Amino acid sequence: ALLYQLLKLPAKLGFWLYCRHLRVNNKLAFDLQGPMIIACNHPNSFLDAIVISALFKQPVHSLARGDAFKNPFISKILRSMHMLPVYRTSEGVENMEHNYSTFEACKEIFKQNGIVLIFSEGRCTNEWHLRPLKKGTARLALSSWADSIEVKILPAGLNYNRFRSYDKNIHCLFGEIFGSADVVKNEGFGKSIQSFNSLLQQSLESVVYEIDESNLDSRRKMFKVPVPIWKQVMLIIPAAFACCLHFPLYMLAKFMANKFGAHNDHYDSILISSLFLFYPLYLLLILAITYIYTANMASLLLTFFLPFCAWSYLQIKNQF
Missing domain, CATH: 3.40.1130.10 (Glycerol-3-phosphate (1)-acyltransferase)
Structure with a gap:
């Protein structure tokens, strides 16, 4: 419990x-x-x-x-x-x-x-x-x-x-x-x-x-969420950061999903669970590396910046 x-x-x-x-x-x-x-x-x-x-x-x-x-x-x-x-x-x-x-x-x-x-x-x-x-x-x-x-x-x-x-x-x-x-x-x-x-x-x-x-077409009609142009413009830079900063993590999660879920219906669950489990560790690793090289407490802001970038990419990513 x-x-x-x-x-x-x-x-x-x-x-x-x-x-x-x-x-x-x-x-x-x-x-x-x-x-x-x-x-x-x-x-x-x-x-x-x-x-x-x-x-x-x-x-x-x-x-x-x-x-x-x-x-x-x-x-x-x-x-x-x-x-x-x-x-x-x-x-x-x-x-x-x-x-x-x-x-x-x-x-x-x-x-x-x-x-x-x-x-x-x-x-x-x-x-x-x-x-x-x-x-x-x-x-x-x-x-x-x-x-x-x-x-x-x-x-x-x-x-x-x-x-x-x-x-x-x-x-x-x-x-x-x-x-x-x-x-x-x-x-x-x-x-x-x-x-x-x-x-x-x-x-x-x-x-x-x-x-x-x-x-x-039916799936688009059922599920598509319109994203206003202004929102796409505002989020494109943090979304680009997300692609660069989260690439190693995503590749690891994708490797796990392909290894254990490529030929069954568990791919999604393994992919998302891997991201869920590894993300806190990945975030700590990025924070540690940044602090070691900068010795600046401002590096702690990455705790909020990285998830915001990931959220930004999610908002403007292709939905289908």
Whole structure:
């Protein structure tokens, strides 16, 4: 829990450097209290969880793929970041029984009025399309209701202007909250699952964009943020500084993304996480080198100048 709190503030500040524009249709959703399941689409790996967790005021526990928890040390870190494992049959049938422990942990979170984030499509895919929903979200909700835990469901749609680039225009949209009373529960478990998923699918379809990958015009129409000429002129010099001063850092982050995410849907998440983790160290290195050569305390101003330059470049950078 401590690690989660320590990382939440930098994650919020990180929005300033990689999120050019955030559109939200219901900002009051970020103030909601549990017990609640955020049922979200899954277009962009663990970046999706970072975005949701950074925006909500109350701590958000998220369910993640079980194979990430194989290493005991990594598992401990992930759990301290409010992440819980969910296993698929592809990760070993023998691991499926661990999902019962995760569900019980989720119920304990709900009893403490907590929030759990579930990616209801299951696997992550970089696309503008809502895939058929898995049964996990429905099973957790129905099991909680059966135990008299009145958990509510908040459908959430995350939409990005593009993938495989650090700069983001993000549309975080929410559907109507629903609960136990809205789902058929007296016609058998199978019917209840079907009723739940039908309701959730309908709600998510209203907040998840449907855009063909090759249709650049539609993406521009949906996501483009106009940048006034005066703003471009004012920011072009600090943006040029950003290109020069941040080039080594960006190359390092890009190397990490290419090494571990070139052939899967995790490229964006690895790229942005690498920038997020290495940027404070890079900033300290630049400050140290500058101070050693100048012996001038004014070099501390770089603490503000470098991030401002990075923000300036983000504002005028090509969006597609």
